[in-house]
Amino acid sequence: MGKLLICDNVTKRFGGLVAVNRVSVEVSRGELLGLIGPNGSGKTTLVNLISGVLAPDEGRVLFEGRDITKLKPHERVALGISRIFQGMRVYPYLPVYYNVELSARSVFKDAKLARSKTIWALTTTKLLAETLELPANLTPYKIKMVELARALVTNPKLVLLDEPFAGLSPEEVSEVIEIVRKLNGNGLTFIIVEHKLRYLMKIVGRVVVLNEGRKIFDGAPSEAVNNEEVSRVYFGVV
Numbered sequence: 001m002g003k004l005l006i007c008d009n010v011t012k013r014f015g016g017l018v019a020v021n022r023v024s025v026e027v028s029r030g031e032l033l034g035l036i037g038p039n040g041s042g043k044t045t046l047v048n049l050i051s052g053v054l055a056p057d058e059g060r061v062l063f064e065g066r067d068i069t070k071l072k073p074h075e076r077v078a079l080g081i082s083r084i085f086q087g088m089r090v091y092p093y094l095p096v097y098y099n100v101e102l103s104a105r106s107v108f109k110d111a112k113l114a115r116s117k118t119i120w121a122l123t124t125t126k127l128l129a130e131t132l133e134l135p136a137n138l139t140p141y142k143i144k145m146v147e148l149a150r151a152l153v154t155n156p157k158l159v160l161l162d163e164p165f166a167g168l169s170p171e172e173v174s175e176v177i178e179i180v181r182k183l184n185g186n187g188l189t190f191i192i193v194e195h196k197l198r199y200l201m202k203i204v205g206r207v208v209v210l211n212e213g214r215k216i217f218d219g220a221p222s223e224a225v226n227n228e229e230v231s232r233v234y235f236g237v238v
């Protein structure tokens with residue numbers, strides 16, 4: 001079977017700065033891939049290129065063998081690519097249930113289906129007790145769960161998580177990991193951008209390391225920590 005996602009030599013420039021420089025990454029169905037690198041190394045930009053928030057200046061993005069380079073974010077969501085953003089992206093004064101249902105309705109025109117998907121996503125993210133709460137009144141962890149529910153409710157094949165552990169306690173991080181592992185065990189593919197390596201390295205099967213927009217490593221987490229260049233540019237500075 002072909003790869004789920006292929007980034008083929010993608011480049012993104014901001015003026016004179018090359019944020020992502022000829023990066024190629026292939027992701028198979030069912031993988032749990034870590035994307036790491038120092039601050040400003042291009043991780044969020046690469047996630048934006050995959051989700052369609054940005055278009056590459058060069059290179060292509062393929063999903064299930066189809067060239068999606070020119071597709072808009074909502075078109076990619078419909079194909080099965082969901083993401084949660086670095087920082088919070090929910091409607092703070094819309095009850096949790098409607099936050100999630102709105103996302104469901106963007107993909108499922110059938111109201112009944114959208115409703116049942118919403119209940120499933122709220123159950124999966126353990127938000128059933130908060131369905132009528134406003135996100136504005138929730139903890140950062142619960143807001144993160146609302147974001148995750150919004151990403152899951154569209155029936156994705158690939159979920160992109162940009163720093164999902166940021167601002168969470170160790171217990172909350174464990175909760176997120178448990179949910180991600182369970183979904184991954186059911187075949188859902190994840191790309192996780194994360195700074196908290198001690199958590200990330202334990203859960204991912206493979207890690208891609210970026211530095212100054214370039215891919216400098218692609219392989220097993222255990223090999224990444226022993227790689228000289230990775231140690232120098234990444235572990236050396238934390």
Ligand SMILES: Nc1ncnc2c1ncn2[C@@H]1O[C@H](COP(=O)(O)OP(=O)(O)O)[C@@H](O)[C@H]1O
Pocket residue numbers: 014017019037038039040041042043044045046
């Ligand atoms: N919209 C933008 N306009 C100009 N420069 C940007 C923009 N987004 C990111 N950059 C720059 O591109 C580089 C990579 O940023 P980013 O992908 O956010 O890094 P990371 O997520 O790894 O910290 C940084 O130097 C950043 O300042």
Ligand SMILES: [Mg+2]
Pocket residue numbers: 043044045086
């Ligand atoms: Mg970032």
